[in-house]
Amino acid sequence: MFKKIFEYAGPYKKNMYVATVVVLVSVLMGVLPFVLAYQVISPLVMGDSVETGFVLLRVIGVLICLVLQAVLYGWGLSISHKAAYNTLLRLRVSLQKKFEKLPLGIVEEKGTGTIKKLFVDDVDSLELLLAHSVPEGIANLLIPLVIYIAMFLSLIHISEPTRQAEIS
Numbered sequence: 184m185f186k187k188i189f190e191y192a193g194p195y196k197k198n199m200y201v202a203t204v205v206v207l208v209s210v211l212m213g214v215l216p217f218v219l220a221y222q223v224i225s226p227l228v229m230g231d232s233v234e235t236g237f238v239l240l241r242v243i244g245v246l247i248c249l250v251l252q253a254v255l256y257g258w259g260l261s262i263s264h265k266a267a268y269n270t271l272l273r274l275r276v277s278l279q280k281k282f283e284k285l286p287l288g289i290v291e292e293k294g295t296g297t298i299k300k301l302f303v304d305d306v307d308s309l310e311l312l313l314a315h316s317v318p319e320g321i322a323n324l325l326i327p328l329v330i331y332i333a334m335f336l337s338l339i340h341i342s343e344p345t346r347q348a349e350i351s
Contacts, residue, residue, distance in 0.1 A: 188309065191274045198266035199317060205259035207322040212252035214326060216245040259318055267313035271306050278302060 189196055219241040226233050278301065282290060290298070 188270070188274075188313070191277060192266065192270040192313075193273055195266040195269045195273075198262050199313070202259045202263035202266060203318040203321050205255050205262060206318040207325060209252050209255035209259055210322045210326045211329070212248045212255060214330065215248045219244045219248070260314070263318045264314045267310050270313055271310060274306055274309070275302055278306070 189199075192199060223233060223238050223241050282298070
């Protein structure tokens with residue numbers, strides 16, 4: 184289904200990919216504040232002291248991440264909406280050309296209500312898929328994967344000093 188819809192995207196297909204990457208980075212910016220907070224909380228839980236400059240740098244990082252998240256999310260959705268509406272326009276033009284080739288009897292038999300539903304309602308229902316589901320869906324599926332990989336790598340990193348201590 185996506186392949187058929189993306190045929191109508193034409194030159195706007197690239198914008199859908201760009202929007203997906205921008206929304207992906209935006210969602211990543213929403214996760215990074217938790218990592219920064221962990222960097223502050225972890226030493227405190229272990230009983231270590233934390234310098235004010237260290238905490239201040241993390242707080243500034245959180246603020247930057249949150250601002251970037253909002254800006255990138257809006258920008259990504261703007262790109263995806265422009266691409267989606269241009270794709271819907273191209274789809275409607277294609278439908279119009281197909282209807283122009285049909286005999287008038289078939290068009291009259293379908294009725295104006297059916298044709299209006301096809302051109303307006305059915306084509307508009309694709310907007311949600313193109314403008315939201317594709318960029319947001321892919322980003323929201325990839326972020327947990329990235330988090331799991333990061334957690335796995337951090338476990339390897341944490342267990343390395345323990346192994347080196349055992350070897351010594």
